[in-house]
Amino acid sequence: MIRLKHVVLGAVGLPIVILLGAWVGFFNVGASSGHWKVTAWFLQLAMRSAVRTYALAVDAPKTLDSRGLPAAAGHFARGCAICHGEPGEPRSPAVMRMLPQPPDLALTVGDWTDAQLFRIVKHGIRFTGMPAWPARDRDDEVWAMVAFLRELPKLDANGFRDLALGGSQPTAPAALADCTRCHGGDGGGRGDLVPALAGQKEAYLLASLQAYARGDRTSGFMALPVTGVDPADLAALARHFAAQPSVSADSDQVPAEVIGRGQQIAEDGIPERNVPACSGCHIGSDKNPLYPRLDGQHAAYLERQLKLFRSESRGGTRFWRIMATAAQRLTDDDIRAVSAFFSKRSAGPQ
Structure with missing residues (x-):
């Protein structure tokens, strides 16, 4: 007949037996023999x-x-x-x-x-x-x-x-091949959510790569390509893509009123909400080289980045908080409009 003291002794003794078995090395942790069937069943369950x-x-x-x-x-x-x-x-x-x-x-x-x-x-x-x-x-x-x-x-x-490698060349340096998987051999960006790097400011590209490498700007997609890359190679990648001819990333049709609203935000800001004009940092050749060019960029990518700034989920260069503050004062419609405007704006030289 099982009594309470037997239950108590079992409850106290079983963990001791298990710990003792682990300490003396009774449990085989080798992978060559596989799990017991009951163990595999339990782990799957x-x-x-x-x-x-x-x-x-x-x-x-x-x-x-x-x-x-x-x-x-x-x-x-x-x-x-x-x-x-x-x-x-x-x-x-x-x-x-x-x-x-x-x-x-x-x-x-x-x-x-x-x-x-x-x-x-x-x-x-x-x-x-x-x-x-x-x-x-x-x-x-x-x-x-x-x-x-x-x-x-x-x-x-x-x-x-075709989907995974795109224009990347197996004979290219590993760091460059990793970039072209997503950004394409011409730097135009393979997919609307992948940024076009061609013709982007070299200083901005390098600062962004360094931010990814430090973990200040988070991305699972970028974490692998930048891990362990020599700083000199990061600089070479920034020079490479900055030297590529600018491309027009978007061909989607957008209503004229949306483009017009985006242009107004880009050139004048939204004074009543204390949103500064985008042109103050992003339009013109005399701007800080750490402020990226937005002309001709994928609208979907710009929209995604502004929403990441708005939620403070995106870091980057030391100026990222400026963007976070501005984005928090934008509605989804504002973000869509200004993103569409820059995607249609000429990506010519600045």
Whole structure:
């Protein structure tokens, strides 16, 4: 007959036995033999249940934005494919011996909802090799990755390489090849949410690269390309893209009244809300070289950056707080209008 004292002794003794077993090395932590079936079952149950529960708090968009696909695909090729594989490329035998083995995402993304994929990409999974997203405040990048994962099962080897690598050349220096994955060989930006770098101010480009390298400006997409890059190479990249001919990034049709409203904000500001004119910093050849050129930039990219400034989720050069203060006084319609105006403005020499 089991009595209370037996229950108490078991409750006290079992943890002691487990700790003793761990201390003497009884538990084999080697990956060569795999988990016991009950252990593997329990870990899978715990992981799937946790993802399902925590994903309930994720507000998933009704439609995933496809404009960030090139950047997400480039990041996948650079940082994820080494474990999860990519279309047309077999995974390393070493990866196949990992415990737990990373899944082939082209086969398994259908098992998860968008909200659950967001949760996994953003927060990672403990006790596996799946890390959290490098920039915890960049939900926009995480959603771009979710959108890419939804596309992954549809891609063959050529389709994946076109989307992920674009104009990058395998023979180019590694740092430059990493840039052209997203920004294109001409620096025009592959996708509306990727900035055009061609013809941008060299000092601004270098300061931005240095800010990414220090972590002052956060981006999961930029974290890998700048990690461990020699400062001299960062300077060379800034010179390279600054020397490229400017491109006109946007061809979307925008109503004339929206462009007109944007021009008014850019040239006059919004005095009643104490919003300064954009032209005071961003138009003209006599401006601070650390203030970027906005002419001809992708409207969607400008809109995204202004909203990041507004939420104080974007750092950068030492002047970023000026932009954060101004952006906090702009409505969504203001941001859309001024972004559209600069995207249509000539990207010629300043």
